[in-house]
Amino acid sequence: MQSTSTSLPEPMSTDADAGLTIQSYGGLLVADAEARYVLQASRNLAGLLGRAPGEAVDRPLEQVIGARLTHRLRLELQGATRLTAPLTFSRWVGGRNRRLQLMAHRHGERVMLELEPLTGSGRRRLLGAVNQWLTRVAGASHPDALLEVLVAGVRDMTGYPRVVVYGFDGLGHAAAVAESRHAACPSLLGQRFAAHALPPHLQGGDGDFPVYYLPDAAAPAVALTPPRDPRQGARLAPQASALRAPSAALRRFLDGIGVTSLLAVSMPGDAGVWGMLVCHSDTAVALSPTRRDATHTLVQMAIQRLFLLKARVEAGFLQRVRDSRDLLSEQRGQPQSPRALLATHGGEWLELFRAAGAVLVHGHELATLGTVPPASLIDPLVERLAGAHHHAGPWHTHRLGEHPVTADLPLAPACGLLAIPLPTESGRDWLMLFRAAQADSHCWSGMPGSARPAAGPPACPVLRDALADWQRAVQDSSDAWERIERLAAMDLAEVLAIVASAHEIAGLNRELRQEKASLAEANRRLERLALRDPLTGAYNRYRIEQTLDAELSAAERYARDCALLLFDVDHFKRVNDGHGHEVGDRVLIALTEAIGSALRGCDYLGRWGGEEFVVVASSTPLSEACRLAERLRALIAGLEIDGYPESVTVSVGVAAWRPGDDRKSLVARADRAMYRAKRQGRNRVVSQADRANEGAQRPARPPGEAT
Numbered sequence: 203m204q205s206t207s208t209s210l211p212e213p214m215s216t217d218a219d220a221g222l223t224i225q226s227y228g229g230l231l232v233a234d235a236e237a238r239y240v241l242q243a244s245r246n247l248a249g250l251l252g253r254a255p256g257e258a259v260d261r262p263l264e265q266v267i268g269a270r271l272t273h274r275l276r277l278e279l280q281g282a283t284r285l286t287a288p289l290t291f292s293r294w295v296g297g298r299n300r301r302l303q304l305m306a307h308r309h310g311e312r313v314m315l316e317l318e319p320l321t322g323s324g325r326r327r328l329l330g331a332v333n334q335w336l337t338r339v340a341g342a343s344h345p346d347a348l349l350e351v352l353v354a355g356v357r358d359m360t361g362y363p364r365v366v367v368y369g370f371d372g373l374g375h376a377a378a379v380a381e382s383r384h385a386a387c388p389s390l391l392g393q394r395f396a397a398h399a400l401p402p403h404l405q406g407g408d409g410d411f412p413v414y415y416l417p418d419a420a421a422p423a424v425a426l427t428p429p430r431d432p433r434q435g436a437r438l439a440p441q442a443s444a445l446r447a448p449s450a451a452l453r454r455f456l457d458g459i460g461v462t463s464l465l466a467v468s469m470p471g472d473a474g475v476w477g478m479l480v481c482h483s484d485t486a487v488a489l490s491p492t493r494r495d496a497t498h499t500l501v502q503m504a505i506q507r508l509f510l511l512k513a514r515v516e517a518g519f520l521q522r523v524r525d526s527r528d529l530l531s532e533q534r535g536q537p538q539s540p541r542a543l544l545a546t547h548g549g550e551w552l553e554l555f556r557a558a559g560a561v562l563v564h565g566h567e568l569a570t571l572g573t574v575p576p577a578s579l580i581d582p583l584v585e586r587l588a589g590a591h592h593h594a595g596p597w598h599t600h601r602l603g604e605h606p607v608t609a610d611l612p613l614a615p616a617c618g619l620l621a622i623p624l625p626t627e628s629g630r631d632w633l634m635l636f637r638a639a640q641a642d643s644h645c646w647s648g649m650p651g652s653a654r655p656a657a658g659p660p661a662c663p664v665l666r667d668a669l670a671d672w673q674r675a676v677q678d679s680s681d682a683w684e685r686i687e688r689l690a691a692m693d694l695a696e697v698l699a700i701v702a703s704a705h706e707i708a709g710l711n712r713e714l715r716q717e718k719a720s721l722a723e724a725n726r727r728l729e730r731l732a733l734r735d736p737l738t739g740a741y742n743r744y745r746i747e748q749t750l751d752a753e754l755s756a757a758e759r760y761a762r763d764c765a766l767l768l769f770d771v772d773h774f775k776r777v778n779d780g781h782g783h784e785v786g787d788r789v790l791i792a793l794t795e796a797i798g799s800a801l802r803g804c805d806y807l808g809r810w811g812g813e814e815f816v817v818v819a820s821s822t823p824l825s826e827a828c829r830l831a832e833r834l835r836a837l838i839a840g841l842e843i844d845g846y847p848e849s850v851t852v853s854v855g856v857a858a859w860r861p862g863d864d865r866k867s868l869v870a871r872a873d874r875a876m877y878r879a880k881r882q883g884r885n886r887v888v889s890q891a892d893r894a895n896e897g898a899q900r901p902a903r904p905p906g907e908a909t
């Protein structure tokens with residue numbers, strides 16, 4: 203047992219603690235951190251414990267609530283900030299046994315003990331109802347249906363005439379998303395409250411007290427006895443107890459909407475408070491702690507199920523986007539232009555992302571689908587985005603008209619934009635999804651000048667007076683882009699970048715192939731010009747001389763045969779003169795074709811000049827060369843040429859390489875032989891060996907020169 207003298211606080215004179223007043227249906231004891239002494243008590247303590255506050259303050263806790271209860275309390279509070287479940291006990295008060303509930307939690311250096319009367323009636327029926335609603339919550343298959351079940355269940359279990367679920371958006375604004383109400387209650391469904399304008403019981407939820415219950419807002423608040431210890435004298439914050447009496451602001455708010463009793467249960471989410479379930483009644487409602495606990499349990503179950511269902515809906519959405527992405531990916535082999543891509547897949551994307559239009563910008567190509575801003579504004583928009591957005595994630599807004607990046611671009615009818623940079627090197631490729639302005643269905647409470655909807659809430663002077671800045675009609679706004687949509691769009695953009703780039707690369711390859719083909723053709727033309735005679739296509743003089751030089755050095759080096767055949771068309775002048783140059787040309791061409799077709803692959807035909815041609819016959823001794831020449835002569839003589847009725851004959855001089863020969867000497871011998879063939883009557887072959895048979899010797903002449 204601890205000594206009173208060492209630990210009892212010194213009395214001090216102070217004003218009543220105005221920070222915390224509590225609701226009269228419950229009672230409050232404030233104890234020291236070790237829960238040994240009562241430091242303060244609510245002034246209605248006698249009604250609950252049968253003991254006046256004066257008989258409790260400064261007393262050991264055991265004396266006030268009993269030794270056994272105190273012992274259990276200390277045990278369960280060890281190392282904890284609150285009891286996990288309320289403790290129940292009985293007390294004789296006013297000649298009858300009363301059942302009470304004790305909840306306790308730490309608040310700074312104090313332990314707060316909250317007392318409430320227990321009404322034990324209807325437990326069995328409650329259990330049945332809870333089970334029934336839990337089963338229905340577990341069976342709900344869609345988030346909306348689940349919330350409907352929840353509000354109906356809570357209304358059934360609590361008897362409140364109106365139960366509303368408010369959802370908070372990312373900015374803390376609340377909207378009534380589900381409601382169950384008695385026919386006489388005006389509906390709050392769809393009603394929105396700006397974050398800073400929310401009534402206190404809706405502001406972000408109270409993490410310490412997930413359930414706030416106000417049986418009767420009109421009931422007088424109960425003060426606490428003043429603290430006596432200066433060290434404990436700091437003012438108790440109003441939030442110190444779940445039994446706190448309504449603040450003046452809450453009281454005014456509830457007055458404004460005609461609510462007397464309130465039960466608010468916070469709905470925690472992954473990141474803070476997701477929403478709040480609120481029960482309203484215009485008359486006082488006595489709700490046993492058991493029913494409140496049951497309500498709390500149902501809400502907790504529902505919120506877990508809600509997230510599960512939301513996750514399923516999101517997974518379904520993601521799966522559909524991935525299916526579309528995979529389909530796209532499978533088409534990598536058949537690259538499509540941005541236009542074709544949008545035409546093939548865009549419709550599905552618009553449906554999936556609830557978008558009115560899409561733009562795909564890739565390289566210099568731009569494709570559009572559905573309702574999008576005017577084409578002339580897409581380039582400036584891309585410019586802006588490229589300047590303002592420097593990471594791989596999506597850029598998004600549901601208010602293009604108000605966003606600093608886009609405010610001065612008249613992008614209507616587009617209102618929301620989800621723009622995903624394609625992961626390409628240019629940094630200027632985008633997939634853009636546009637949403638149209640949403641016809642305003644938001645109803646913000648207390649909007650000045652607006653007529654109250656017939657089924658709307660009663661006028662609320664508190665909100666109307668205090669919240670001028672949020673009393674704007676929601677206009678020029680589209681549905682916001684949800685996180686899951688942004689993630690899915692990024693997924694899509696990744697594959698889109700690959701497919702669109704594949705298309706671009708295929709295009710470049712095509713151009714490259716075309717360029718290569720043109721280049722090869724130009725080279726062929728160039729080669730032809732440089733090495734071939736333009737009329738007949740035979741090697742030109744320059745090329746055939748090169749060939750002859752190469753053959754002669756090979757002959758020299760490897761002691762290999764090589765022969766030269768020099769052809770001259772007989773009386774060619776007559777062909778020209780008699781039939782015209784055109785026919786003369788035709789004769790030269792026909793002759794070239796005939797010789798060319800009769801030669802081996804290792805022989806070369808060249809035009810020596812005018813109507814003179816040479817054949818360089820490699821690895822060919824003189825005798826064979828003569829036979830070849832004779833064969834060619836006969837072939838030419840047998841030619842039938844269109845437009846030239848006569849036979850074309852040639853005189854051929856044949857010379858074979860001898861050691862020490864160079865081009866000049868070999869050509870000179872062939873030329874002399876050819877000259878002899880002319881002299882002997884034309885249309886014949888004469889070789890260098892025949893020289894002995896011929897008396898006259900033709901003087902050497904430059905090759906190609908007319909004889």
Ligand SMILES: Nc1nc2c(ncn2[C@@H]2O[C@H](COP(=O)(O)OP(=O)(O)OP(=O)(O)O)[C@@H](O)[C@H]2O)c(=O)[nH]1
Nearest residue numbers: 771772773774775776778783786787812813908909
């Ligand atoms: N149509 C045409 N004629 C050519 C071409 N090159 C040279 N000639 C002509 O060929 C003729 C050669 O005549 P000549 O050198 O007198 O010899 P020839 O008439 O063949 O008489 P012989 O050689 O003595 O049998 C000239 O009239 C040239 O104008 C050509 O590319 N096309």
